[in-house]
Amino acid sequence: MYPPVEPTNSPQTEDAADAPPPGPFDAYEFVSNDAMPHARILANAPHDGAPVHVPYELGFLAYIRGFHRGNVGSPDHPRFEANYANTHRLFIELMTALPEILAVAVFSTVEIFAVGYERLMATLQAATLRPQSSVPAWTIPRRTDPTEDPEYDSDNDHIPNIRLVQSGRIGRPVHLVTLRNVEPLIDLYAVLGIPLSYPIQNFMANIFATCRCILKFPTPKYQSTTISTLPFELVSMITSHLPRPDVAKLASTSSTLRSSILPTMLRRAVFTMRVNEEAIRAKRRIGLNERAALVSATYDAVCDFRRSVSDFIDHRDYTAHVREADVVNQWIDLYPGYHRSAPPSLLNSSIYAMAFAAICDLLSKTRIRNLRVRGFGITYHVLDSICRMGTISAARFDRCFPVVATKGGYDISHDLLRIVRTGIASAHAIRNLDATMWSVTQLTLGFGIEHGTWDRNWNLISLCPMLRSLHCYKSDARGAFNFPPAGMYPTVNLANIVDLIFDNCSSRMSGLIDCSVVSTFLTGRWERLKIRGAIAIQEHDARLLASYLEEHQPNLRVLVLEGVRKVPVSLLETLAVSCPKLVALGLSRRDRDTSPYDNCCLWDAPIQAYAAVLCQFDFIEHFTGNFLWQPSDEDLDRPHTYPIVDAPSIVLHEQRAESSADGDIVSDDLISDPSPWDHGVARIHSNLHSHMRWSPITLTYVFQEKARTLKSLAVKSEYYEFRVRVWEGYNGRVFFDDVHDPEDDPDHQSWNPRTGTSWWAQGTE
Template sequence: MECTSTVVDLLNDARARTLLRYASFHNQWEALFPLHTAIYAAEPLDNEVFGELFAAIAWLLFFTRLRHLRLSGVGLPRRLIPHISRHVTLERLTLESCILEPIMIGSLHPRLQMPNITSLTIGFGGTPRSNSMECWSVVLYCVNLRQLFVYPVEDNSIVHYPSSSLFDGMSHLHYLQKLHIQGGSSLLRPLASWIRHSGDKHARLSHGHLTHFKLNTVIGTTDDELSILLDALSTFHPNVRVLVLEGIVDTAPAVTRIAYEFPQLEGLTIVRKVDMFQKTVRLCQWDMPSYAIAQVLAALPRLQHFAANLDYTRLTFGPAAFNALAYPALDSVAHIRSAYADSIDAILYEHLFSPSRVKTAEEKATCLALIEKRDCYDSLLDGPSIARPFAVYCNSLTSFAIKTDRTAFSCHIRRDTHGNAVLYDVVDKDVAGGFEAWNPLHFETWMHLD
């Protein structure tokens, strides 16, 4: 195998062997030759085909100080587990389209525990032999898990939650700090039952340790399903600080419950879907006005970031622009300056609303420069207008965004010496906005816990 020879070359290089922290092994046969492998593909655990690869991985683990191991499209044989569990520095494990030996499925074997793995990522599906229910069994062996990220490998696939038969062995969910489920089922009762079961086993000791929770569902989730999940979360993990819910149908009851049951929230992102059948995320009207949402969120004293897929028209003039229109005599820039008391808005107003006026090249350049810098968009775009109620009602808020899969509008918020909210770094482009700490980008997750 070319892969094994690459590992040998790597191990012969002392400098590379010392510095290596991440290794990824990806079986590309099915992706490159789907028709051939559909007939002749070897089982990912076939020792005759993959035995050399498993031996190479074992040698790599023995001679390096890896922190993150990724396996894609290959099996996780029982023989590799001791090499993983004995590794001093290895703490992250990513398994994508992998399968387990039958003996590892459904029940925990103490000799196969991997107590050093604190961060686990599972990519479900991708091959006919990668069964999602079986892959959940990996969680059984990561007994000190602190961060879990799961997602479907294929588009439009769904992550189904673990069956109740695994709950006893997966009760360490209670001690997770970050849980991220991407592309999950909208039927949330099994997930709520898992949270409740693990909480019941450890409730006498303390509340759960969960600080970050993100759930993205493929289709819309009804309030009946969501309320059961929120009840389990608020009961056993009331100290959640960052909450992301993408795919809610009924936002009004959800926002109200969240505001009063998660008092420690610092970051909240809610993405609505108009019904249970919607898959594509887009901006949409919510079932409560934005100012009402802001009033409800005022109950969260620590909220620093809020994002939602509220629909808005970015070219609608905000209130400040209509203040300028209230002045009847606008024949000169000087009059606008004295009446409106803002030279930036005055020049921009003259540029936009008096096209017949002959402008000097210097004035035109000034207007264009102001527009390019967005120093005066605060008066002319509706984005800042939709952000203002949240900035006013939520005194601790420092950032706000309108987003779907990507960010459509964002701004930061600061307070002047009088305590008034001032919006800055206003961006109305389709960019990330720099808010990944509050909500990871699509099919990415939060940074690993140090």
């Protein structure tokens, strides 16, 4: 931690230098030895210098004072003994390097400090003559300087300091330290790593305070207040506000806190059925064929999975506190689509019965609120367990293979059940199972490459009659998932869900509209809708969606469309009529790194035209656009129709004007950057790059001047992204602030969550 300091011999203390250096635990004997060179510091005690931050390299001096005053360490852990020995070793090394500094040091009395010290002694003597009964026992002395460190050994505890002065152990702390030659100090600072700006007065005063503390408290001790003495409510409050990694470290270092931390640490449990290719190859090497090796490896994995769940259930402390459970089948990542390969449909095999039984036991013995299942079959027994426990409010099924079920129980007309029929009694019991998940209000569905299971995944929506939030996404990066087929329109009720997110979905809005229209008898309940198309959403699809919203979903407040191919002014006018209560609107491209084609979102009119249309939204507060617009041939002949701003004309204040007047958002080199996806996509003409000189503040001002309710504007263009926040001061003036980290803006994510997350995951539910 600190470099060793070579002990030096001063010509004034040759006898003391010949003595063997004391050990690290003899700090008191070392300091109290009058023959040592530092006795000159104690006799000519330096006063505290000007308030200066103590360098990190001298932090061990505060640790020494803490050990001797009982403010550092804990008696129930041996690691503090090593820390104690290390800090005293560093202190001894520093003291043995002081003779060269003291040889050139001059101590002079400062009269102002001397007079102040005499007044302090007179005040303390008068206080000692007062009757003790006049001072309440509960009175706590107030510090003269609230900013000072209470653990620092200063003159706050005056009585012990004055006793040391009266006994001749130390002098009065009224001396000024100067050096006749600063080279020894520079050399010492270089060895210790202390900045040269640290004053010698503070350096000597810090050393003197440490020596004085050791003289007052010869025997080192640990702190008497430990975690075990704190009230239980205070411990619970501390642990509830700490992040999970800090809570884990705290639990591993203090046995007292483990009982309080246990509910926080065990809130989430993860159970994984682990299968790897090495286990399969080992089965093949002993003579099993491919089918037998897969079945044998799967059986071993299921047994381990069952054992881990059973061990967890056996601990009452675990099951009492867990509120989130993840159940993962690694087969889904090792062999995508394995349920249709050899051996046919491992999920239909009887070996999975133990895994399903383990999941049912886990649900029956816990009070889980959030369930995440990946790669497992969802049988009637699992659905019945979810229905019976009645505590799961959020469920996530990622690439699962649910049975074809109906509300209230078993549908014998389907022959694709992923359970094992063992007789008439079992079949009768299956008919009495209830597959309706009444408690689930938040549902997440992940669609994989197994197209044959998509319909059964959509059918889970019909099993959640109280569903409010739905998040559907494509679990892999290949292609897009389709909306429910026509045969499922009567059962999959999408119109009555409040919040919907479709990530990497098909760009054909007709599937979503048809499914919602069939199930809509009265006004729909949509309030927030986010659609992120896997490919470009064409203009006619966007207009179809706007027409449906106008007729059936008039209460929509948030609309986000990512991946729109073209945004004419007429589309915004249609949305203004279709969504009269819209508060937040986002029309932008997809992220460039996740969409290799159709990345541009074309705006075919000047920016002023879009700003004029935005005022038709009566309640609009947040708007996200792209503004990478494509001019027509007629616009090329009329340069003033382009949004060209050589310098911002709106001077909000001097700092903003200076920062935005001479800065382009995008350099000219990016305009000629070749397109990495489709070279047929029209690009901005080379002589029209000046529209990128619009500063974020000026651009936001143009929109806010038309739509007075606007509070934030975000632009996600092809090469840049920014967000500007609009707020009103106490005097009615409007101010504009740039968001320094636009990709991690909590205000923006409250209505437009990150890709792959839902609204309830953002904490806005």
